[in-house]
């Protein structure tokens with residue numbers, strides 16, 4: 001067990017009950033059940049198209065689920081019975097509490113690195129400019145890029161841009177961070193720096209859901225790994241168990257292909 005392993009007496013951060021998501025006829029999530037403890041690092045693996053991204057996107061409401069419940073610290077944060085419009089007022093709060101980083105970094109190209117990080121705290125949280133600036137500088141320090149604060153994104157490597165994207169998400173002081181294949185688009189030599197930032201976050205106690213193909217990271221940093229297929233959680237186990245002795249045939253087959 002690593003030092004950041006969740007204290008099981010701690011309460012649940014995220015509880016997902018029978019989550020369903022369809023796009024028209026296509027059923028993508030078929031009843032996902034999941035519990036994530038405070039400070040836990042949950043790694044999500046599975047074949048392409050199994051619904052990993054859709055699951056994360058439902059958690060922060062980039063996609064409205066079609067069924068089931070999502071609770072954040074015991075508070076229901078989705079409502080499939082009301083109209084989307086009725087729910088709109090909740091969305092900002094959810095987006096603040098749940099940070100997300102994508103494969104494509106999507107930094108604002110016309111803003112400096114520092115401005116990218118300051119933007120949402122000022123615009124959404126109403127933080128004063130100087131305070132946002134100081135917070136952004138310390139976040140940049142944390143991801144090892146304090147010397148790049150006045151650069152524009154196009155002047156940075158992919159790995160540096162991704163670390164800025166992580167700092168930008170952290171600037172909203174989220175309770176949970178979602179990472180969707182954040183190193184998949186990077187040149188191999190840039191992957192390590194990004195994974196080290198994520199490892200540091202885990203060590204500092206951030207609750208994280210991480211979709212990744214980096215099995216080394218899963219093994220070292222993950223508290224638990226879930227294997228998804230066809231919109232369901234097929235297997236849910238500690239990393240050492242899932243990598244050395246997977247119980248389900250589909251997990252074994254998947255791991256044999258990727259390892």
Ligand code: ADP
Nearest residue numbers: 023026028046047048049050051052053054055
């Ligand atoms: P994964 O991240 O595991 O590769 P995704 O969650 O991206 O899987 O996708 C699961 C399935 O949902 C795929 O068949 C994909 O084509 C489909 N899908 C995802 N997003 C949409 C969308 N906005 N509209 C229609 N189909 C979608």
Ligand code: MG
Nearest residue numbers: 052053054180
């Ligand atoms: Mg995906």
